[in-house]
Amino acid sequence: xxxxxxxxxxxxxxxxxxxxxxxxxxxxxxxxxxxxxxxxxxxxxxxxxxxxxxxxxxxxxxxxxxxxxxxxxxxxxxxxxxxxxxxxxxxxxxxxxxxxxxxxxxxxxxxxxxxxxxxxxxxxxxxxxxxxxxxxxxxxxxxxxxxxxxxxxxxxxxxxxxxxxxxxxxxxxx
Numbered sequence: 043x044x045x046x047x048x049x050x051x052x053x054x055x056x057x058x059x060x061x062x063x064x065x066x067x068x069x070x071x072x073x074x075x076x077x078x079x080x081x082x083x084x085x086x087x088x089x090x091x092x093x094x095x096x097x098x099x100x101x102x103x104x105x106x107x108x109x110x111x112x113x114x115x116x117x118x119x120x121x122x123x124x125x126x127x128x129x130x131x132x133x134x135x136x137x138x139x140x141x142x143x144x145x146x147x148x149x150x151x152x153x154x155x156x157x158x159x160x161x162x163x164x165x166x167x168x169x170x171x172x173x174x175x176x177x178x179x180x181x182x183x184x185x186x187x188x189x190x191x192x193x194x195x196x197x198x199x200x201x202x203x204x205x206x207x208x209x210x211x212x213x214x215x216x
Contacts, residue, residue: 070131072180073122076189077134079170080119086166087112090159104207108163111200118193125185157211164204171197 091108123133174194178186 066129066131066182069181069185070126070129072177073126073129073185074131074134076174076177076193077119077122077126078136079173080115080122081134081136083115083166083170084112084119086163087115090163093159104210107203107207111163111203114196114200118196121188121192125188129182129185157208160204160208160211164201164208167197167200167204171201 087108091105091112094105094108126133171194174189174197178189181189
């Protein structure tokens with residue numbers, strides 16, 4: 043059922059913010075998918091931070107930005123866990139198949155240098171942004187507000203920051 047299509051059942055549950063006509067199982071499933079993506083992102087940033095920490099070329103400012111983004115993904119994951127519990131669901135505790143793929147991709151990119159690793163992180167952020175945008179209709183209004191007002195803007199900010207880091211990495215190697 044799409045957001046806002048509540049038919050004759052109408053009304054909002056004040057405790058959960060779920061439309062009575064919204065399938066909370068579907069919302070929980072979609073939120074868990076988002077959660078697995080956030081867990082995967084935090085894990086992937088940890089790998090990149092470890093890689094950049096070993097590199098003499100990386101400045102502490104770059105590491106600081108990557109750590110900040112990693113922490114934001116951790117906070118996003120916690121917000122999603124909290125929302126899933128509010129809906130009566132059980133939050134995922136791992137990144138699942140997406141996490142395995144992201145680790146492989148980031149590990150491979152790390153072999154090719156700073157710029158490739160940063161581009162891989164950006165691709166992950168773009169994928170997460172697309173997932174959020176495409177999944178909005180599958181969740182309740184309160185969850186959609188969380189995604190639209192907090193998590194999507196964070197993804198967009200991460201993409202912009204990574205663009206800046208990629209640009210500076212390209213200039214440093216030129």
